[in-house]
Amino acid sequence: MTEIELLSWLRGPGFQISVAIFVFGLVYRISQNLALGRKKNLAAPRGNSFSAGLNTIWRRSLFHEGMSYRGYFTLIAGYTFHLGFLVTLFFLSQHIIMFRSIFGFGWPALPPAIIDITALIGMAALVAVLIHRIQDPVLRKLSDYQDYLAWALTFLPLASGFMLVHPMEISYTLLLCLHIIFAEVLLIVIPFTKLSHMISIFIARWYNGAIAGYKGVQS
Amino acid sequence: MSKQQTLADILQQQGITRRGFLKFCTAMASLMALPPGMAPAIADALSKAMRPSVIWLSFQECTGCTESLTRSDKPTLESLILGAISLDYHHTLQAASGTAAEAAREQAMEQFFGKYLLIVDGSIPLKNNGAYSTIAGVSNLQMLQDVAKGAAAIVAVGTCAAFGGLPHANPNPTGAVPVTDIIKDKPVINVPGCPPIPVVITGVLAHYLTFGTIPDLDERHRPISFYGDNIHDRCYRRPFYDKGKFAKSFDDEGARKGWCLYELGCKGPTTHNACATVKWNGGVSFPIESGHPCLGCSEPDFWDAGSFYKPLAEPTVDASTIAGAAIAAGAAAGLGYGLYDHHKRKKAQQEHKKVTVEDLGDQT
Ligand code: SF4
Numbered sequence A: 001m002t003e004i005e006l007l008s009w010l011r012g013p014g015f016q017i018s019v020a021i022f023v024f025g026l027v028y029r030i031s032q033n034l035a036l037g038r039k040k041n042l043a044a045p046r047g048n049s050f051s052a053g054l055n056t057i058w059r060r061s062l063f064h065e066g067m068s069y070r071g072y073f074t075l076i077a078g079y080t081f082h083l084g085f086l087v088t089l090f091f092l093s094q095h096i097i098m099f100r101s102i103f104g105f106g107w108p109a110l111p112p113a114i115i116d117i118t119a120l121i122g123m124a125a126l127v128a129v130l131i132h133r134i135q136d137p138v139l140r141k142l143s144d145y146q147d148y149l150a151w152a153l154t155f156l157p158l159a160s161g162f163m164l165v166h167p168m169e170i171s172y173t174l175l176l177c178l179h180i181i182f183a184e185v186l187l188i189v190i191p192f193t194k195l196s197h198m199i200s201i202f203i204a205r206w207y208n209g210a211i212a213g214y215k216g217v218q219s
Numbered sequence B: 001m002s003k004q005q006t007l008a009d010i011l012q013q014q015g016i017t018r019r020g021f022l023k024f025c026t027a028m029a030s031l032m033a034l035p036p037g038m039a040p041a042i043a044d045a046l047s048k049a050m051r052p053s054v055i056w057l058s059f060q061e062c063t064g065c066t067e068s069l070t071r072s073d074k075p076t077l078e079s080l081i082l083g084a085i086s087l088d089y090h091h092t093l094q095a096a097s098g099t100a101a102e103a104a105r106e107q108a109m110e111q112f113f114g115k116y117l118l119i120v121d122g123s124i125p126l127k128n129n130g131a132y133s134t135i136a137g138v139s140n141l142q143m144l145q146d147v148a149k150g151a152a153a154i155v156a157v158g159t160c161a162a163f164g165g166l167p168h169a170n171p172n173p174t175g176a177v178p179v180t181d182i183i184k185d186k187p188v189i190n191v192p193g194c195p196p197i198p199v200v201i202t203g204v205l206a207h208y209l210t211f212g213t214i215p216d217l218d219e220r221h222r223p224i225s226f227y228g229d230n231i232h233d234r235c236y237r238r239p240f241y242d243k244g245k246f247a248k249s250f251d252d253e254g255a256r257k258g259w260c261l262y263e264l265g266c267k268g269p270t271t272h273n274a275c276a277t278v279k280w281n282g283g284v285s286f287p288i289e290s291g292h293p294c295l296g297c298s299e300p301d302f303w304d305a306g307s308f309y310k311p312l313a314e315p316t317v318d319a320s321t322i323a324g325a326a327i328a329a330g331a332a333a334g335l336g337y338g339l340y341d342h343h344k345r346k347k348a349q350q351e352h353k354k355v356t357v358e359d360l361g362d363q364t
Helices: A003-011 A013-036 A049-059 A069-091 A093-103 A112-135 A137-142 A145-164 A172-192 A194-214 B007-013 B018-031 B036-048 B064-070 B077-084 B098-111 B140-149 B158-163 B198-211 B238-243 B320-350 B357-363
Strands: B053-058 B086-089 B116-121 B151-157 B188-191
Touching: A003 A013, A003 A172, A013 A172, A013 A194, A013 B320, A049 A194, A069 A093, A069 A112, A069 A145, A112 A137, A112 A145, A112 B238, A145 A172, A145 A194, A172 A194, B018 B036, B018 B198, B036 B198, B053 B098, B053 B140, B064 B198, B086 B098, B098 B140, B116 B140, B116 B158, B140 B151, B151 B158, B151 B198, B158 B188, B188 B198
Parallel strands: B053 B086, B053 B116, B116 B151, B151 B188
Antiparallel strands: none
């Protein structure tokens, strides 16, 4: 198989397969979560559970007083990484071309110089959280292979993409193939690993808030 | 012209001065990525070189490669090199035809066995015993194998001979393959391109004439000096790419200002060729300079690599139908799981037996 053949496969059937598994997996996880339902609460409600749920989704994303140093680090590094990653994903012109072909519409891109910075920030934050995970004894004990897998799968698309837009001694076609492979593997594993938090985080937070809200407690 | 003549004799006959010849050699040295100091050595070797016999076989091709090499309206490096070889067989260019033509080929094969250069353009069909393309009743496969036996080296000119090209494109009805799929025991130099840059063809010939060896090749048998870089890394529009300035259509402001053609489907990033440096038509321009994205014609399977006008970042297929089906399937599977779980819980509830104090008492 030549590099161009591989690239054609990745832009064709490989893309379809990964999108199909990603969409199937995510919808399955959401509908399964919803279909499981909860036991009927026989107590009379003391507050609105729906809005309390929404409120919690929002409030859990904020800094709050009394956080430990570790808490601050996780929050700041987490935000930095997510911001770097998502801006790179959604505002690089090449990515917008891809989204336009999927959704039928696009949006303005950010200049490559800015995307360079967001990608670097994303990667730096990822490295920081990895070091933190390895150095912190508690965190290290809590980590399993999935945590490292999720880390690698988010780092690799960023790193290969960064190399792709800067002149390198490696074949562009090969790098592009690798970049797409990393992205497609990421899509495939998201629904079935901790990375499914891209959706489940909202469901989990909403449930937490809703339970508290039902009892008339502010969560 | 006698085959005993050296290139120096031929040049003298054509009225080319020593100075003009040295200029040509300097150009060749730079083309072949050799230090400029090599030019006199090239001149020396070239002027002493005997005219080698060349057999040119055309298989499943469109004659574009020959056109590319011969169509120039003034004496060029190409014609100079063509003058330096003895083209003993070439369907399109030779005067003889039919039996006489084949006899010329056979004579050259016999007389220069082990020494002649074989140039091939076009792919070789293998399906149905190669019935799709024959010359004088001989299949292309047979002829290639016969002529390759006595060749010193083989130059596969054009993407069809080098990688299968257009005849090899999906669904490849004739079972077309490139030269390297058939010839394994001889040095094969691939000079891909649809067509290849004429100077690149002659550069390879000049190298052979000068050093008697073949140039350094990459893993795809391409001369590194010409195919070492991709178009993108040498493209004069690259600064626009780096700044994110793209032409969005062929007649918008970006196109007029000469911005990068990536969004119009340019395959420069994935294409290895010398167009951006050597250029075409005597160095006038190359496709991107004329405002058209690179098609990637010198790469294997370029014809099957999605539309010429789809950007590299764009998927070549539509995923919306499949995504729609995946949503339905995912929802059905999730709800199915929910129902199953509901049923399981209900059953567990029904089968739940109340334990009384007596039951516990019995057990103790
Ligand atoms: S026009 Fe093509 S080769 Fe030139 S910089 Fe743009 S993408 Fe690269």
